[in-house]
Amino acid sequence: MGLLLTTILLCICSLLCSFSFLPKTNLERLLWLRTKPPKNSNLIRQDQDNLYYFGHLRKYDSTQLLDALNEHYFEGKLNKNPAYKKEYRDIAGQITINAEIAFLKFQVFTYAIYILIASILVIPCSVLTSLVIYRSL
DSSP: OOHOOOOOOOOHHHHHHHHHHHHOOOHHHHHHHHHHSSSSGOOOOOOOOTTTSHHHHTTOOHHHHHHHHHHHTTOOOOOSSSOOHHHHHHHHHHHHHHHHHHHHHHHHHHHHHHHHHHHHHHHHHHHHHHHHHHHHH
């Protein structure tokens, strides 16, 4: 029974790990995911955001990222009248999309690791259960 449960959990773990390596290139779906409202309050931008960390970058759209970069790193030197140059908006959009992709992949991989740990813990638990049942017979 323990071997069966461990095998099932390892298969689920392998499947989730495989999903984390699939390329995420469907831009329309990713843009749809970005327009959903945030589920928790830690997605609210703060002045303490690290604009080099993908977990913080994923919270911004391209214009918001350019505004934050202009404020914190360029001290307002980037000209945004009437809007930022298309090149800047495209690069900022690419950065935020890649940050979202990286975050999703790390989330899937984290769940796979939890299942792997659970499958490893099932083995000694099933052995102990078998020993207890065997001793009681």
